[in-house]
Amino acid sequence: MFPASLLPLAFLLPFAAVPVTADTYDMVMEYAGQNFFDDWTFYNNFDNLTNGDVVFLSASEALSSRLAFVDTTTNNAIMQVDNSSTVVYNDKRNSVRLQTNVRYGVGSVWIADMLHVPYGCSVWPAWWSNAPDWPTGGEIDTFEGVNMVTNSQMGLHTLAGCTVTGQNQSSTLLNSTDCSYLDNSNQGCITTDPDPASYGAAFAAAGGGVFVTEFATTGISVWFFSRADVPAAITANSSSIDTSTLGVPVGNWPSTSCSSSEFFEPQNLIFDITLCGDFAGATTVFAETCSGVCYNDFVLGNGSNYDTAYFEVASVRVFSKEGTNTIVQASAAPRTVPAAALGVALSTLAVAAVAALL
Ligand SMILES: *[C@@H]1O[C@H](CO)[C@@H](O)[C@H](O)[C@H]1NC(C)=O
Numbered sequence: 001m002f003p004a005s006l007l008p009l010a011f012l013l014p015f016a017a018v019p020v021t022a023d024t025y026d027m028v029m030e031y032a033g034q035n036f037f038d039d040w041t042f043y044n045n046f047d048n049l050t051n052g053d054v055v056f057l058s059a060s061e062a063l064s065s066r067l068a069f070v071d072t073t074t075n076n077a078i079m080q081v082d083n084s085s086t087v088v089y090n091d092k093r094n095s096v097r098l099q100t101n102v103r104y105g106v107g108s109v110w111i112a113d114m115l116h117v118p119y120g121c122s123v124w125p126a127w128w129s130n131a132p133d134w135p136t137g138g139e140i141d142t143f144e145g146v147n148m149v150t151n152s153q154m155g156l157h158t159l160a161g162c163t164v165t166g167q168n169q170s171s172t173l174l175n176s177t178d179c180s181y182l183d184n185s186n187q188g189c190i191t192t193d194p195d196p197a198s199y200g201a202a203f204a205a206a207g208g209g210v211f212v213t214e215f216a217t218t219g220i221s222v223w224f225f226s227r228a229d230v231p232a233a234i235t236a237n238s239s240s241i242d243t244s245t246l247g248v249p250v251g252n253w254p255s256t257s258c259s260s261s262e263f264f265e266p267q268n269l270i271f272d273i274t275l276c277g278d279f280a281g282a283t284t285v286f287a288e289t290c291s292g293v294c295y296n297d298f299v300l301g302n303g304s305n306y307d308t309a310y311f312e313v314a315s316v317r318v319f320s321k322e323g324t325n326t327i328v329q330a331s332a333a334p335r336t337v338p339a340a341a342l343g344v345a346l347s348t349l350a351v352a353a354v355a356a357l358l
């Protein structure tokens with residue numbers, strides 16, 4: 001899949017004395033500061049994925065209407081629901097959904113440092129990832145909340161056959177263990193973070209925190225550190241990270257019962273905020289923490305319900321397992337192109353180049 005020059009050294013030299021650094025990853029991409037929004041694709045369509053009452057703006061619309069912008073004072077990226085427009089019956093409210101232009105394959109870690117996450121009645125935010133041909137290729141939800149719940153949840157969604165057992169994780173709040181999109185109306189295999197500072201007003205009051213997602217051949221893990229608990233391995237902004245120093249993850253899906261290489265393809269990382277829809281707007285879910293009617297009583301009107309419906313992100317950093325490059329370009333050539341065909345194409349180019357010189 002990758003050119004030989006990008007293969008891990010250990011793979012090319014299987015008998016060489018390569019140091020055992022199984023959990024060390026090197027930074028390959030950083031989304032931060034004034035360039036935060038440069039390498040993302042904005043959805044540019046109404047929410048036809050989860051039936052939320054929003055239009056996800058294009059990049060140019062989102063940037064010009066300041067639903068996505070970099071705060072020049074803090075250098076943090078803001079992504080928010082429109083809270084300054086009046087929405088009338090039958091219309092949707094503007095919001096954003098953006099995903100990385102490139103994808104990240106197994107052997108990646110992504111670390112998101114956030115100061116604020118969206119919350120409020122009708123609000124359904126997520127920091128997550130999936131492969132383009134969902135449910136094939138899987139989905140990893142690192143952070144998700146709805147309405148006024150007090151804790152964030154995390155989980156996987158896959159094709160049938162992926163379940164979770166034998167987790168080495170700190171959370172005991174297991175909601176479901178079958179990751180198949182066909183099970184229990186695509187609930188996924190969900191774990192709730194026991195730390196109330198993982199969501200809502202408590203997250204912001206604590207100064208936010210850092211979410212770490214490890215997508216490894218041995219399994220998928222999520223750590224959440226509230227601001228005061230962010231370990232030095234992360235605050236140092238080192239260009240490498242050893243996940244074995246982070247302690248037991250809050251959520252873990254070991255490959256022993258769900259092979260991450262089998263059920264997961266390279267992932268696009270995604271931020272989105274929708275309103276109501278299949279999860280936040282489900283009558284029983286909505287009634288658990290809010291009252292009224294999701295669309296009528298919240299989406300409609302002047303938008304004053306959405307002053308807390310924003311992500312404030314200091315950085316997203318992505319790492320590849322030491323000695324590898326897990327970045328998969330969106331425009332990557334199909335893996336099945338025969339070498340002979342490439343040879344023909346190259347010699348045709350060479351002929352064209354020679355012709356141009358004549
Ligand atoms: C959503 O809308 C886009 C743009 O029209 C379209 O390409 C896509 O197939 C739609 N997706 C679904 C799930 O309907």
Ligand SMILES: *[C@@H]1O[C@H](CO)[C@@H](O)[C@H](O)[C@H]1NC(C)=O
Nearest residue numbers: 153173174175176190191192
């Ligand atoms: C998951 O389980 C926790 C603990 O039992 C519970 O508080 C939470 O509401 C559950 N979440 C969902 C989405 O069912």
Ligand SMILES: *[C@@H]1O[C@H](CO)[C@@H](O)[C@H](O)[C@H]1NC(C)=O
Nearest residue numbers: 032033234235236237314315
């Ligand atoms: C890490 O990076 C952040 C933002 O880029 C910066 O505010 C902070 O001072 C850096 N920390 C160190 C120890 O360099």
Ligand SMILES: *[C@@H]1O[C@H](CO)[C@@H](O)[C@H](O)[C@H]1NC(C)=O
Nearest residue numbers: 168169243244246247248249
């Ligand atoms: C669980 O993870 C921790 C942290 O990585 C590790 O020290 C410990 O050995 C693991 N426990 C098991 C039973 O695998």
Ligand SMILES: *[C@@H]1O[C@H](CO)[C@@H](O)[C@H](O)[C@H]1NC(C)=O
Nearest residue numbers: 086297300301302303304305
């Ligand atoms: C927005 O609408 C709410 C609810 O109707 C109302 O309480 C509030 O005063 C309005 N705000 C503005 C700025 O008009």
Ligand SMILES: *[C@@H]1O[C@H](CO)[C@@H](O)[C@H](O)[C@H]1NC(C)=O
Nearest residue numbers: 083084304306307308309310
């Ligand atoms: C919208 O919300 C943001 C973030 O809380 C706030 O700074 C801004 O004043 C709000 N806009 C309006 C029109 O209320």
